[in-house]
Amino acid sequence: MSDDLAVQTAGPGAVGGRATLSRIAREASVSVSTASKVLNGRPGVSPDTREIVERLLDRHGYSRRGAELAQxxxxxxxxxxxxxxxxxxxxxxxxxxxxxxxxxxxxxxxxxxxxxxxxxxxxxxxxxxxxxxxxxxxxxxxxxxxxxxxxxxxxxxxxxxxxxxxxxxxxxTNWSGGMAATRHLIELGHRRIGLISGPQDLMCSRARVSGYRSALEEAGIPLDETILRRGEFIPEAGRVLALELLQLDDRPTAIFAGNDMQAFGVYEAARSLGISIPEQLSVVGYDDVPPAKWVGPALTTIRQPLxxxxxxxxxxxxxxxxxxxxxxxxxxxxxxxxxxxxxxxxxx
Amino acid sequence: MSDDLAVQTAGPGAVGGRATLSRIAREASVSVSTASKVLNGRPGVSPDTREIVERLLDRHGYSRRGAELAQxxxxxxxxxxxxxxxxxxxxxxxxxxxxxxxxxxxxxxxxxxxxxxxxxxxxxxxxxxxxxxxxxxxxxxxxxxxxxxxxxxxxxxxxxxxxxxxxxxxxxTNWSGGMAATRHLIELGHRRIGLISGPQDLMCSRARVSGYRSALEEAGIPLDETILRRGEFIPEAGRVLALELLQLDDRPTAIFAGNDMQAFGVYEAARSLGISIPEQLSVVGYDDVPPAKWVGPALTTIRQPLxxxxxxxxxxxxxxxxxxxxxxxxxxxxxxxxxxxxxxxxxx
Structure with a gap:
């Protein structure tokens, strides 16, 4: 073990001086062996002790020598x-x-x-x-x-x-992706474009929705909150939310789904209502996962280079x-x- | 390192006696450290030496103590x-x-x-x-x-x-799977059932083909070699081979594909020829991967509990x-x- 030699320039939050592992052990009132266990992620240390040692490692800007890990x-x-x-x-x-x-x-x-x-x-x-x-x-x-x-x-x-x-x-580029999907639908002549987005707390969802809004705005199409839905990134969410949208009196002629999984759910909803894609409903997905090529009809989507x-x-x-x-x-x-x-x- | 203590009952091919690592090193005319490197998969040993040590480890039925690994x-x-x-x-x-x-x-x-x-x-x-x-x-x-x-x-x-x-x-149970897929098509009234199988050198392909043959035999339907094809387990192979089958004068009314990926290729071939599934062509896949539910129409398949x-x-x-x-x-x-x-x- 060369832990005790493992000293580098102190990082942010360091208190200065040589932050050897033995000094950290001393400050934490534990043995060097216990401090070493914490450092190496080994078991046999109480959560409290672990936390004290972790805090000191951080405070002293302790950092292991790169060479040891690079191997x-x-x-x-x-x-x-x-x-x-x-x-x-x-x-x-x-x-x-x-x-x-x-x-x-x-x-x-x-x-x-x-x-x-x-x-x-x-x-x-x-x-x-x-x-x-x-x-x-x-x-x-x-x-x-x-x-x-x-x-x-x-x-x-x-x-x-x-x-x-x-x-x-x-x-x-999530914002650009949302923009490109929506522009494509607008260029085809759609004005009533439903949106199913991913969870609101994910930045990628928010960026895509924002791209959608920007494309509508650019084309002078007012935003209609009644055809916006939000759900998890899974086919079932896409299916349920598409059923809602497709049963509106004034249903959208196109749906931009938050990801391909949701789009597969939109397909299922459309099939169950006898609405044919793309003749009666256009669908755009997001990601371009391999199954997007196999569904019928093959899915228009935003390719994310995963x-x-x-x-x-x-x-x-x-x-x-x-x-x-x-x-x-x-x-x-x-x-x-x-x-x-x-x-x-x-x-x- | 406790390698040298690591002796267990000799396995098949053992020559008897305590097969300690030092004995193996001696017989191989290398240092214990070199033998230990080979044992632990560490670098810095020539391929020739590695092979000699490997052969001795095997010959002596050397076996590491379980306890060491179980951790x-x-x-x-x-x-x-x-x-x-x-x-x-x-x-x-x-x-x-x-x-x-x-x-x-x-x-x-x-x-x-x-x-x-x-x-x-x-x-x-x-x-x-x-x-x-x-x-x-x-x-x-x-x-x-x-x-x-x-x-x-x-x-x-x-x-x-x-x-x-x-x-x-x-x-x-690959044979039973092949049998069940083919029986299902026969029960629907199909007599001309094309087969696209996976590679011949894979036992699973052979077992599925054998199940297909058994189901035909059971129903008294003669095997027609002209509607059997074989290819890799990928959509492209399914597409190309299905194009061949679907352009025959007396084309099959059903295709049993070697796996779902091939079946997705069959869908693509049928779409490109304007043949509708299931009205003009029935398709059965194999595996039941998640996309099987999303394709249109959803794919009838043999579920392999992967x-x-x-x-x-x-x-x-x-x-x-x-x-x-x-x-x-x-x-x-x-x-x-x-x-x-x-x-x-x-x-x-």
Whole structure:
């Protein structure tokens, strides 16, 4: 163990002086062995003691030597839930770059959105990975500090929430995507465009809705709140909300769904009501997951370069372990993919 | 390191006596440190030396103490390619059981079917996982021995090839699945049932084709080789082969596809020829991946309980590290899921 030698320039919040592990142990009134257990994410330390030591590690700006960690061969990929084609694309992108570097990927599912689930951070620390890729952004700041004091770089991919400016993150241009989807429908002649959006607390949903509003405004089409709906990013939500929209007296001629999963639910709702796509209803999705090509008709959607985003995040996390990177925020471009689910509105 | 104490009863092929690591090092004319590097999958040993040490480990029936490994918290999940909804279902099942046991899952993509790709076994060994789940069955026997001498249990999930009887494996009833799909079409009145199967060298493909033949035979329908095709388990293969079948003068009224991915390709071929499903063509898939519900019409398919198979494989691998398990082969039942893609054949 070379923990005690592991001193670097003090980070923000440091109180100065050599923050050796033995000094931290002394201040916490614990043995060096206990402090080392906390540092290495090993069990056998009470939560209270762990918290005291963590706080001191952070306060002293303790930071492990980079060289020790750089030898590892694991990249940690952390999801809240692994639950859709979307997750698979991310896994594939991370795995691809990891393999090019002779590394493997460890998956963790924390099991709750914006989780404060127990134990997963300690597990990660104990494996000494070269870096962590988070597929959700609003990680508890205490967890972020824990990773920081161990010198484990973190990159957020697709920031659905709103990571602070100091957080390394790869996203995509959600506002432009929402704008492009809506413009496409307007250009086809639609004026009554229903919107099903993702959860309001996710930044990506809000950005897409904002793009939708901007496109309407640009075209001089007044916003009609009665054809806006909001729900989870799953087919069932799309189905239920589309049923509502499609049973309105003055139903929309097009629906822009929050993601492809919701769009698949819109298809189901339309089928069950005998409304044909695209003749009677145009549908646009978001993401371009592989099944979008297989549904009938194939789905017009906004392509989010998920694999590339994951690749970029992995390359960034590998860079961060050994060098200072100036540009730690990157939004990759989205693009409109026109397939069979959109057409001119039916003539009244 | 307690490698040198790590002696257990000699396995098959052992030459008797205490097979300590120092004895193995002596016989290989290398240092104990070199032998230990090989044992722990660490770098810095020439391929030749590695092979000599491996052979001696195997010959002496060397086996690491279980207790040392049982402490680990990693399960290794090895794919050839992570490339479809199918892979995601497996990942989800493994991850679910791993999480229940406070463990994490490390993913490896070997990158070639029935791979002899370099290095991934050493990486796995160096991480000291509690077990390995392989999503392909014909692993090189040398790799199997490497894992065996380290006392790392291996379970194969969905044996697509033909693992020997000594190999722990979770599969599903492919023959019954092929039979059920074909019977369903026969019961609807179809007599001319095209078959698109997966690759011939995969045992699962052969079992499904064999189930198809048995169902035809049972109904007294002669086998027509001209409407049998074979290809990779991807949509594009399904599309190309379905185009061939659907352009025959006496085209089939139904197609049983090797898996759902191929079935999605059949949909595309039918759409491009203006043939409507199920009115003019019935289609049955295989697997029941999530998109099967979203395509239009929703796909009738054989449900392979992929998540449950992965869960079962994970439970088995966890059991194997600490106890002798009598039943190391298990085939979970498949079932027919009737949706919208099958109907009576068109009246001529």
């Amino acid at each position: 590892g061969s694991l990249i940690e990929l952390v999801f809240e839930y692994i639950d859709s084609s979307w997750s698979l694309e991310i896994i594939r992108g991370v795995e691809k770059v990891a393999r090019q570097h002779g590394m493997s990927v460890t998956l963790t599912e924390t099991g709750a959105r914006r989780s404060t689930g127990e134990g997963w951070v300690e597990s990660i620390i104990s494996r000494k990975p070269v870096g962590v890729i988070l597929v959700f952004s609003d990680i508890d700041p205490a967890y972020r500090r824990q990773l920081h004091t161990r010198n484990i770089p973190v990159v957020v991919v697709d920031p659905a929430g709103d990571p602070g400016p100091e957080v390394a993150a790869i996203g995509s 694999i590339e985003m994951a690749e970029e995040a992995t390359r960034l996390v590998l860079k961060l372990r050994s060098e200072t990177v100036d540009n730690i925020r990157l939004d990759l471009a989205t693009s409109l993919v026109v397939r069979g689910s959109t057409a001119a509105p039916p003539t009244p | 680990g918290s990693l399960i290794e999940l090895v794919f050839e390619y992570i490339d479809s909804s199918w892979s995601l279902e497996i990942i989800r099942g493994v991850e679910k059981v791993a999480r229940q046991h406070g463990m994490s899952v490390t993913l490896t993509e070997t990158g070639a079917r029935r791979s002899t790709g370099e290095g991934w076994v050493e990486s796995i060994i160096s991480r000291k996982p509690v077990g390995v789940i392989l999503v392909f069955s014909d692993i090189d026997p040398a790799y199997r021995r490497q894992l065996h001498t380290r006392n790392i249990p291996v379970v194969v999930v969905d044996p697509a090839g033909d693992p020997g009887p000594e190999v722990a494996a979770i599969g599903s 998540i449950e198979m992965a869960e079962e494989a994970t439970r088995l691998v966890l059991k194997l590290r600490s106890e002798t398990v009598d039943n190391i082969r298990l085939d979970l039942a498949t079932s027919l899921v009737v949706r919208g893609s099958t109907a009576a054949p068109p009246t001529p």
